[in-house]
Amino acid sequence: MTTADATAAATTPPQRGWRYHLRHQTRWSRGHLLAGVAVNLFFFAGTIAVLSSYGWSRVCPPDATRIECSPSDPLALGLQSADLRLVLQISIVLGAMVALAGVFTYRRMPTRSAREAVINAAVLATQPVFLAALLLWFQGTDVDRFARNFLNLSLIGRKAGVAWDDFMAELPTILGTSLVWGTVAAGLTAAYVYWRKLGRRPIVIAAIAGLAGGFIWGVVQIAKAPSFIKGMQNTLVLSGAGAALGFGLGLVLALFTMSKRAVVRTPARIYINFFRGTPLIWQISFAGIGLVPALRLGLDMYTIAILVLGLNLAAYSAEVYRAGIQSLERGQIEAARTVGLTYFQSMRYVVVPQAIRRVIPPLLNEFVILIKDTALVSVLGLTVAEKELLGIGRDIYQSTFDATAWLGSALGYLIITIPMIRIVTIVERRMRSGLTSVIG
Amino acid sequence: MNSDGSLIRLEGIHKWFGDNHVLRGIDLSITPGGVVVVIGPSGSGKSTLLRTINMLEEPTEGKVFFDGAEITDIRTDLDEVRTHMGMVFQQFNLFPHLTVMGNITLALLKVLKLTKEQAEERAREELNHVGLAEKDFAYPSQLSGGQQQRVAIARALAMRPKAMLFDEVTSALDPELVGEVLQVMRRLASEGMTMAVVTHEMGFAREVGTRLIFMDHGTIVEDGDPRQIFADPQQERTKAFLRQVL
Ligand SMILES: Nc1ncnc2c1ncn2[C@@H]1O[C@H](COP(=O)(O)OP(=O)(O)O)[C@@H](O)[C@H]1O
Ligand SMILES: [Mg+2]
Numbered sequence: 001m002t003t004a005d006a007t008a009a010a011t012t013p014p015q016r017g018w019r020y021h022l023r024h025q026t027r028w029s030r031g032h033l034l035a036g037v038a039v040n041l042f043f044f045a046g047t048i049a050v051l052s053s054y055g056w057s058r059v060c061p062p063d064a065t066r067i068e069c070s071p072s073d074p075l076a077l078g079l080q081s082a083d084l085r086l087v088l089q090i091s092i093v094l095g096a097m098v099a100l101a102g103v104f105t106y107r108r109m110p111t112r113s114a115r116e117a118v119i120n121a122a123v124l125a126t127q128p129v130f131l132a133a134l135l136l137w138f139q140g141t142d143v144d145r146f147a148r149n150f151l152n153l154s155l156i157g158r159k160a161g162v163a164w165d166d167f168m169a170e171l172p173t174i175l176g177t178s179l180v181w182g183t184v185a186a187g188l189t190a191a192y193v194y195w196r197k198l199g200r201r202p203i204v205i206a207a208i209a210g211l212a213g214g215f216i217w218g219v220v221q222i223a224k225a226p227s228f229i230k231g232m233q234n235t236l237v238l239s240g241a242g243a244a245l246g247f248g249l250g251l252v253l254a255l256f257t258m259s260k261r262a263v264v265r266t267p268a269r270i271y272i273n274f275f276r277g278t279p280l281i282w283q284i285s286f287a288g289i290g291l292v293p294a295l296r297l298g299l300d301m302y303t304i305a306i307l308v309l310g311l312n313l314a315a316y317s318a319e320v321y322r323a324g325i326q327s328l329e330r331g332q333i334e335a336a337r338t339v340g341l342t343y344f345q346s347m348r349y350v351v352v353p354q355a356i357r358r359v360i361p362p363l364l365n366e367f368v369i370l371i372k373d374t375a376l377v378s379v380l381g382l383t384v385a386e387k388e389l390l391g392i393g394r395d396i397y398q399s400t401f402d403a404t405a406w407l408g409s410a411l412g413y414l415i416i417t418i419p420m421i422r423i424v425t426i427v428e429r430r431m432r433s434g435l436t437s438v439i440g
Numbered sequence: 441m442n443s444d445g446s447l448i449r450l451e452g453i454h455k456w457f458g459d460n461h462v463l464r465g466i467d468l469s470i471t472p473g474g475v476v477v478v479i480g481p482s483g484s485g486k487s488t489l490l491r492t493i494n495m496l497e498e499p500t501e502g503k504v505f506f507d508g509a510e511i512t513d514i515r516t517d518l519d520e521v522r523t524h525m526g527m528v529f530q531q532f533n534l535f536p537h538l539t540v541m542g543n544i545t546l547a548l549l550k551v552l553k554l555t556k557e558q559a560e561e562r563a564r565e566e567l568n569h570v571g572l573a574e575k576d577f578a579y580p581s582q583l584s585g586g587q588q589q590r591v592a593i594a595r596a597l598a599m600r601p602k603a604m605l606f607d608e609v610t611s612a613l614d615p616e617l618v619g620e621v622l623q624v625m626r627r628l629a630s631e632g633m634t635m636a637v638v639t640h641e642m643g644f645a646r647e648v649g650t651r652l653i654f655m656d657h658g659t660i661v662e663d664g665d666p667r668q669i670f671a672d673p674q675q676e677r678t679k680a681f682l683r684q685v686l
């Protein structure tokens with residue numbers, strides 16, 4: 001009878017949704033929150049209203065040059081107007097007041113919800129202060145010239161490599177390629193998954209990757225050089241081939257650095273220290289402009305670029321692998337050896353499978369860094385068809401004197417790296433959520 | 441068996457870690473079917489002694505004989521020798537990326553080259569033996585400490601070893617889980633397994649041990665029948681140690 005009393009029935013956790021927080025406000029905290037939102041509204045709505053009253057862009061006559069269409073871009077006029085200055089100054093004063101009020105009162109709030117509301121409002125209010133200050137600063141500069149030089153976004157479209165009409169004309173072929181790739185990838189993965197008795201998820205991932213890959217392949221096929229799409233292709237090929245070389249060689253190097261024999265360890269350490277200790281741009285220049293031509297090795301520049309990127313990555317990834325392997329407990333390899341596995345069997349079946357899971361996120365990070373480092377091969381004087389994103393950007397800038405070309409390069413890098421960064425984050429999150437769920 | 445009828449024999453074993461003289465001249469013979477229990481204060485070299493028996497630590501000086509062969513001889517195939525000597529660790533050291541079944545069958549498949557069916561049948565047999573028949577496809581992290589340690593014992597036993605080494609296998613367990621592991625070891629001893637057991641479980645040492653060794657500062661201080669030593673230790677150091685732990 002007492003045991004029944006001692007074990008209370010299980011209950012659901014208390015609901016702390018926004019309703020709960022709303023109920024636990026004071027008059028001050030509620031008002032303060034409203035003020036924080038209001039300052040933001042005033043800043044954004046006011047700025048947009050002023051700019052709209054001047055107009056966002058002007059349609060140039062079809063045959064006018066950029067110079068003729070200048071100097072008074074309406075957006076620039078709006079940005080430099082006295083009306084906008086007034087909006088900005090009011091935003092700064094109001095925002096600062098709300099923020100300061102929050103700083104001095106949040107400690108006095110009686111409930112956690114009220115305190116959170118005041119803190120959030122104060123932080124929110126600082127946002128228009130900074131943005132308005134930035135715009136005020138821009139008011140004194142030559143906004144017009146900036147806009148004409150850097151925001152001529154149509155250039156990126158023109159130099160993308162595939163005109164819209166061509167794209168639409170080729171769309172059936174591209175989608176066909178995409179479909180074939182997706183089917184093949186899904187089929188192969190399904191066979192593997194069936195053989196290894198794994199879940200269904202890899203098939204879906206493979207299908208999506210295949211579809212995307214086929215689509216990209218199709219677009220790249222009809223792209224003309226020089227163009228941003230061709231630049232992206234080269235950036236991807238350089239980093240992909242470099243990664244294949246670097247990640248493979250890196251694992252061998254890592255095993256070497258952990259050898260108990262100095263004759264094996266030392267060369268690996270020298271290699272790693274050399275590649276980590278000199279700038280990549282020096283390595284690329286030395287190989288491409290010095291070593292290879294001087295020795296008449298007969299390698300073309302593109303191959304040299306891939307080799308140097310891969311050799312460099314190997315040094316960094318070796319350190320990642322080593323850290324991953326050494327993070328395993330010593331007991332793992334000892335247990336493997338005591339049941340009679342050889343050193344290599346222990347590595348292959350016990351150490352590496354565990355270490356791989358730990359090193360995937362940092363290796364993906366190295367890969368993102370490599371993608372950006374491909375920009376350094378632009379010192380090598382690659383041919384037009386071989387140029388990667390930065391080289392393409394520079395070429396286009398030099399032929400058009402339109403700095404928007406740099407923006408095109410940046411866009412290309414972001415299109416490649418942002419999905420990669422997302423993948424790193426997702427993988428890291430899955431790794432953190434416990435070993436078994438990743439393994440199972 | 442060695443020429444003197446023992447299964448394991450250590451001769452003049454010294455071990456230095458850097459300047460740290462950890463084993464200072466150990467001579468020890470273990471006869472087949474014997475259960476040798478090693479006790480002693482922390483840091484006295486018990487683990488190191490056990491680990492030199494299967495050459496996880498190479499002795500700086502001295503010889504180790506196992507089953508008629510000198511395994512300190514550089515030409516010995518240690519991987520082969522280790523298939524005949526099981527070892528169980530304080531920290532279990534199960535492979536976390538493999539299931540219980542995978543943990544046990546790995547060496548059966550890769551070292552003994554059994555077929556998958558043979559290996560799994562043998563694994564089930566050993567799991568039955570340690571009372572975990574239904575856990576074959578669990579991952580180690582899904583098991584309690586006591587269950588993990590019993591899997592580790594099953595993994596070693598599946599190799600059908602001639603001798604088993606236990607290094608403080610209950611020290612990392614919650615008190616209520618110690619019994620189930622000792623139970624398995626007790627049965628193993630009664631089945632005639634040759635065992636070397638480092639432990640702090642004095643009850644186990646007294647009941648199961650056929651021989652007790654007290655180590656201190658890298659030497660064997662006292663060596664004899666467990667009941668006799670517990671009842672009437674001859675050396676001052678042994679007395680002091682037993683007074684502390686009992
Ligand atoms: N791998 C190692 N490297 C250096 N010193 C070690 C190593 N293993 C053990 N030792 C040292 O050897 C001594 C004995 O250790 P150990 O055999 O683990 O003692 P016990 O198991 O009796 O507690 C300790 O002083 C310990 O620090
Ligand atoms: Mg120990």
